[in-house]
Amino acid sequence: MTSNEKLYFNGDIITLEDELYTEAVLVKDNKIYKVGKKEDLQKCACENVELIDLQGKTLIPSFIDSHSHFSGYASSFSQVDITEAASFADVSDAIKRFIEKNNVPPGKWIQANGYDQNIFEEKAHPSKAILDEASPNNPIVAKHKSGHMGVLNSLGIKELGITMDTPNPEGGVIEKKDGEVTGYLEENAFVKYVQEIPMVSNEEFMGNLIKAQNAYASYGITTVQEGFVVDLLADIFQYLIHSKLLKIDLIGFLDIGNADKLKEKFANCLQKYDNHLKIGGYKTFLDGSPQGRTAWMRTPYIDDPNYFGYGTQKDEEVEQKLERALKDKMQILVHCNGDAASQQYINQYKIAKEKTGITEDIRPVIVHAQFLAEDQLDDVKALNMIPSFFVGHVYHWGDIHIKNFGIERASKISSAKSAQDKGIVYTFHQDAPVIEPDMLETIWCAVNRITKKGVLLGDDEKVTPLDALKAVTKNAAYQYFEEDIKGTIKEGKLADLAILDKNPLKVDPMDIKDIKVLETIKEGETIYKK
Template sequence: MSEKLYFNGDILTMENELYVEALLIKNDKIFKTGSKDELIKVASKEVEFIDLQGKTLMPSFIDSHSHFSGYATSLLQVSVEEATNFNDIIDSIQNFIKKNNIKSGEWISVKGYDHNNLTEKTHPTKEILDKAAPNNPVALQHQSGHNGVFNSKALDILNIKSETPNPSGGIIEKENGEPTGYVEENAYVNNIQKVPMPSMEDLSTALVKAQDKYASYGITTMQEGMIVPMLGDILDLLRVKNLLKLDLIGYIDLRDYEILVKRFNSCIKKYENHLKIGGYKIFLDGSPQSRTAWMLEPYKNGEANYMGYPIYEDNALTEKVTLAIKDDMQLLAHCNGDAACKQYINAYNDAIKNAHTKNDIRPVIIHAQLLRKDQLDDVKRLNMIPSFFVAHVYHWGDIHVENFGFERASSISLANSALKKGIKFTFHQDSPVIEPNMLETVWCSVNRITKKGIVLGQDERIEPLEALKAVTINAAYQYFEEDLKGSLKENKLADLIILNENPLKVDKMDIKSIKVLETIKEGKTIFKL
């Protein structure tokens, strides 16, 4: 039996008794908390004493929404996140081709451009990508993950032509009747899935590296935010070869649920080699920084009365939500705009009546960026869980001010308003959109400062303790795992992290500078600085 007794530091439990003097773990679980002398009495002679030397021990972080395989794949892509203009994008792609000896005809996947950060202030076109790689099909992904650009060769392969209609919930941009290469929402999602995946050998290496990155941020439970059929082989690789050392909870695309439920039947709502299917996933709108989030009021500084657009008609959505309730499968719905949030709230309210069951699936509102204060009472009544992408305040807050005006932008991620209503909420990073940096997210929620240094939504700031709950005990609740994870309590899994400083005691502006020194999954160290 492996036993470890931690002492001489801030042991932060996230329970009502916030601090304890010592913690004893045996094998994969927390055996007891209390005073050091008490725990010595119940420990064996072989117990390992671990002196924290004033550092902080607390529950590990739980990722409430990301795309793990997407993050892994992004490690194999050309990154243009630092690009400031079209020429930077061209140079990055050409350097990648030379460095990696890319052959003519091979697909090139590029990630991370943001038109908001480019001097041109618009999306690149197929001509820009043709200049970068005239002999290769190129897929360029926007940082939001909701839109992108294909070059001429890619458009030909994907059969996107002048006569190709816009799919429901998506747009193929055209100029003088010809595709420009820019596509958004379903037009992007449907076609990016046709781009060939990297080799299984390269993917295997990237998946292991990605897992190590999550662990370095103190995360021991990750999410596969939308499982589509093309991810089946990747997840089987992880499961069959037992490559996972962190827990991975996946959510099946409702459009292909029958095939995927059958394929992953052995791990529906239970772990198999650290992989579990947690429920279903659905998209209801786009992203606010790309102006595709579905709003109740128009965006500023653009086409008059433009409010984004929905993915589903109301009746179709209610049918899908009803299906999730009947199947007793948790539903994660991507909703950024307040109109999308309203549609989801109404659909869930109607579906409860249609399903004729008392199944509580704890439906999650993913992102909930522009969820309104007047919608919170319904969220509370229906036991819905907003999972806020609160780091948007820092990463895109200045863009939101341009798109919505200061007052509306100040109301993104209503964490404090939700807290006052007694609503359980979580935080996430939607990786690979941004790094799965939990401490940066905690910092964002506590300070709410944009890149330009503007305080955006001062009244929605929360205290560090509540922010930590959003990425520990509340996130465990979101996953129906509150009895296993999220706090330091007897019989819970020994999923722990050691930090160099206590987030509750440092200056609030210094929270994002705290370092994860060690990450422990079920009693075993999986990362150490």
């Protein structure tokens, strides 16, 4: 007979409560039943309780993803991986290999994902001519690693009906040079046309969703986010609910521009779980990406005194969306990388609160908050905004930020310590599929703040391993209004746990990224084991 009780002991058990460590944890059914001394817990356990000897390993609350794109990460399994491409030739070769390996027929769309022009020999975005050479008989889109821009080949341009007469959408760019469409799309133009590219078959996409779920679990994550739910995903997510395929919690945020239609489709899971899926609120975007040079800044990019990046929406539009979130009592996540975008959010949220007179706290989130500045933190604190920092930028693009903004400004990206000193609750995320949802690498980035070239970027913005761990567990639960059921090891909370081979609070800080997730447990059941 299998026991529904498990007793964990003989390891470092980090509770993240006031008493940081405990000797043992008793799990009953799907919850943490008791925390304390092993001897005491055995007395209140059933006779056939399963004894789990940690053998010196570390048990923690499982990681909580505070911002990513679950479906986008799933889609990446059917796309050409060009994250390591160092030249146009590498991009072309990767596409050719993908076509040959997968027997891609002429006419079928090919999506290549993850290039970064900053590391290319050519220091430029790939051209449509390069993509035409890779495959003239397939429509192709090559997507920038940031997810904010990309390039179409000639057939792709034709398939999507883009011509010299096609206007730029507000907050986006369709590049045209020398009397022709170049294929390069930026921000709202990129988002618009990528959504028009046909999806893979339902069968393939559902398989990819399961692969994505398993991948998140392998990183110790039991709660993930769908950061922008569009109409295209509604039926797929309904299928996930009814098929009961989800074994991790998935929290979606609706495109607020299409909220009425989407809310109807998700009426059964608005702010409550239905077979592990919940709609947590709304989402909108106010700017782009700093490494892609589209983040909206208050001071110009260092190489051009007249270029500040740009916003994607007018003040009135932003204010109306924030009013709606307040009136609907729905949390809102707002993408802001540059400090001008953050300022627009702060200003319009103040106005929306004043106009509506609503005092209820919806815990508005500043997604990415890369250049959120010191002078903005008092307002962030007063408005109970939650910055969710993409702190992995320090390692992955810190050197690019130094080039674009200078060392002083670049050193203040992901200003977690400054926020902490103001008493602001913050979280960390990876924005998958932009980078892998590797929480231990993220903790390492926040603690050490080292760039790829080995530059120490912002020593005064380092946080301790304990505070970084809280940002991806306890604080992330708070961001989701789930602090009563997740984020720490405490009696009555869900048994969402992860077992690590080493203790991130005790190893050398530079070794944190090398720690391995050995097991991931969702509501008492193992969903991943190394």
